[in-house]
Amino acid sequence: MATRYGFRWDEIKADNPLFSAARTTIETAFYGNNVVKINSLKESYKLACQAPGTVITDLMVERPEEIGLEEGSRVILFNDGAVTGRTAAARRIAGEPGVDVKKIVSEIRDAVYASRYKKMYHTAAYIGLHEDFMIKAHLLIPERHEVLMYNWLLNFQYITGDYTKMYSHSKRLENEGDIYFFADPDWSHPDYPLGLAFFDPLHNCACVLGMRYFGELKKGTLTLAWGIANRNGFASCHGGQKRYNLPDGKKFVVGVFGLSGSGKSTITHAKHDGKYDVTVLHDDAFIISTADGSSVALEPSYFDKTQDYPMVSEDNKYLLSVQNVGATVDDHGRVVLVTEDLRNGNGRAIKSKLWSPNRVDKIDEPINAIFWLMKDPALPPILKVKGPVLSSVMGAALATKRTTAERLAPGVDPDALVFESYANPFRTYPLVNDYEKFKQLFAERNVDCYVLNTGFLMEKKIPKEVTLSCIEAVVEGTADFHPWGNFSDLEIMEMEGFVPDMNDVEYKSTLLARLNDRLKFVVSRDTEKGGYDKLPKEAKQALKKLVTEI
Numbered sequence: 001m002a003t004r005y006g007f008r009w010d011e012i013k014a015d016n017p018l019f020s021a022a023r024t025t026i027e028t029a030f031y032g033n034n035v036v037k038i039n040s041l042k043e044s045y046k047l048a049c050q051a052p053g054t055v056i057t058d059l060m061v062e063r064p065e066e067i068g069l070e071e072g073s074r075v076i077l078f079n080d081g082a083v084t085g086r087t088a089a090a091r092r093i094a095g096e097p098g099v100d101v102k103k104i105v106s107e108i109r110d111a112v113y114a115s116r117y118k119k120m121y122h123t124a125a126y127i128g129l130h131e132d133f134m135i136k137a138h139l140l141i142p143e144r145h146e147v148l149m150y151n152w153l154l155n156f157q158y159i160t161g162d163y164t165k166m167y168s169h170s171k172r173l174e175n176e177g178d179i180y181f182f183a184d185p186d187w188s189h190p191d192y193p194l195g196l197a198f199f200d201p202l203h204n205c206a207c208v209l210g211m212r213y214f215g216e217l218k219k220g221t222l223t224l225a226w227g228i229a230n231r232n233g234f235a236s237c238h239g240g241q242k243r244y245n246l247p248d249g250k251k252f253v254v255g256v257f258g259l260s261g262s263g264k265s266t267i268t269h270a271k272h273d274g275k276y277d278v279t280v281l282h283d284d285a286f287i288i289s290t291a292d293g294s295s296v297a298l299e300p301s302y303f304d305k306t307q308d309y310p311m312v313s314e315d316n317k318y319l320l321s322v323q324n325v326g327a328t329v330d331d332h333g334r335v336v337l338v339t340e341d342l343r344n345g346n347g348r349a350i351k352s353k354l355w356s357p358n359r360v361d362k363i364d365e366p367i368n369a370i371f372w373l374m375k376d377p378a379l380p381p382i383l384k385v386k387g388p389v390l391s392s393v394m395g396a397a398l399a400t401k402r403t404t405a406e407r408l409a410p411g412v413d414p415d416a417l418v419f420e421s422y423a424n425p426f427r428t429y430p431l432v433n434d435y436e437k438f439k440q441l442f443a444e445r446n447v448d449c450y451v452l453n454t455g456f457l458m459e460k461k462i463p464k465e466v467t468l469s470c471i472e473a474v475v476e477g478t479a480d481f482h483p484w485g486n487f488s489d490l491e492i493m494e495m496e497g498f499v500p501d502m503n504d505v506e507y508k509s510t511l512l513a514r515l516n517d518r519l520k521f522v523v524s525r526d527t528e529k530g531g532y533d534k535l536p537k538e539a540k541q542a543l544k545k546l547v548t549e550i
Contacts, residue, residue: 058334129361201428240268258373293366375455388442391449431533
């Protein structure tokens with residue numbers, strides 16, 4: 001699927017649904033005489049190395065020619081200031097209640113006007129790595145922020161002849177224009193002390209102002225790409241997917257959905273002690289076709305936390321660019337990294353596609369199982385969910401805890417249990433769209449649904465080895481599920497040391513409270529944001545049934 005670029009003169013008119021005031025304001029900035037086009041990853045790398053504050057380490061990029069860089073390219077490090085995570089409070093989405101688009105667009109006009117004094121860089125990339133789904137995105141960013149541009153090109157697919165040929169064979173989306181993304185990290189405004197991240201999802205444009213954390217550009221671009229996917233027959237997925245190629249010739253495709261720190265990357269890249277031949281699609285961003293169940297990766301590389309990777313880790317071999325970690329000199333006088341979040345929380349790195357040797361860009365086989373990753377102290381390590389309605393609404397009421405990847409507004413409790421529907425805080429369309437898409441997968445494509453608790457059961461930590469063993473049992477078909485308590489639509493596989501005592505008053509009270517929290521969350525969608533994310537009555541009824549059965 002290819003987006004629109006270039007219009008006939010008779011199409012260039014105010015009533016063309018592909019145009020809007022926001023899109024026209026943002027796109028126009030790309031054509032100023034202060035704009036320099038950057039056409040290659042190599043050129044972007046050289047600019048990033050020259051940017052003020054860049055640390056050029058003595059770590060060499062592994063097989064650089066295979067990812068578009070020159071021999072001898074090095075891993076670079078760039079650090080932000082106090083802010084080292086995303087700022088959800090800065091997001092404004094056109095179409096949502098309370099968002100004054102006219103006012104915001106006037107402020108964007110001023111931001112673009114002020115940018116005329118700066119040299120601006122325009123670069124482009126593809127989002128989606130198979131002709132079933134490929135869209136083109138453009139980024140405009142000021143001089144002195146070359147590292148952000150380089151990271152953006154590393155994270156997505158920089159333009160090459162082969163990918164351009166693939167893109168030309170992709171089905172044209174007549175009602176979707178290219179993505180245009182304007183960014184100015186130096187911008188400030190008294191009305192937006194945390195910055196402004198504005199999205200006009202129906203017109204595929206965005207403006208991120210006053211924020212320099214790379215995750216804002218990455219997830220901002222994906223926000224628009226996921227919106228396009230949603231409108232064109234795909235379920236948009238913030239999670240990981242892998243295929244188990246079993247010895248008997250069978251293939252089992254698993255999708256895991258969770259926020260940063262929930263374990264989705266750990267699960268996606270787990271090698272299972274060599275027991276299986278595993279094929280990886282991606283650990284963060286992909287889409288599932290509701291027509292045939294196949295899946296396409298949206299990004300070639302990985303934006304991974306550095307917390308669990310000290311310098312001795314073999315995984316660091318695949319680093320390309322690192323953000324918000326320390327540096328030191330080793331005993332050979334080489335500049336190397338100090339990871340493990342010593343400098344600050346949420347240290348990050350972009351790793352190359354080579355990190356997963358069995359990586360593919362599309363999995364043709366339909367997905368077999370979806371795992372909702374939660375951190376809920378009332379849940380056992382694994383539950384099986386029955387029925388498409390409850391399966392989908394459990395994703396809509398996905399529970400987790402906040403992580404260092406998010407910058408919180410003042411007064412927000414960082415330890416509170418929160419809900420993030422389908423583990424995707426980047427949705428720009430009504431929640432019911434995701435609800436129906438996943439319900440369709442469970443109902444029509446017979447996808448099985450499971451809930452994994454990757455946190456604590458009450459006060460007892462559930463180790464990753466237990467989580468992986470649960471998944472392995474499902475994949476191998478040896479999982480022994482049986483009814484859990486009085487629930488008719490939840491089944492449990494008992495794991496030694498992690499079997500909840502349903503006769504324990506304290507535990508049962510905690511479980512009831514957590515189920516009620518889910519119900520309250522879904523009910524609150526009826527009124528919050530003017531009912532923009534309201535779910536069907538059946539979703540509430542499925543959760544009410546759980547509450548009454550306990």
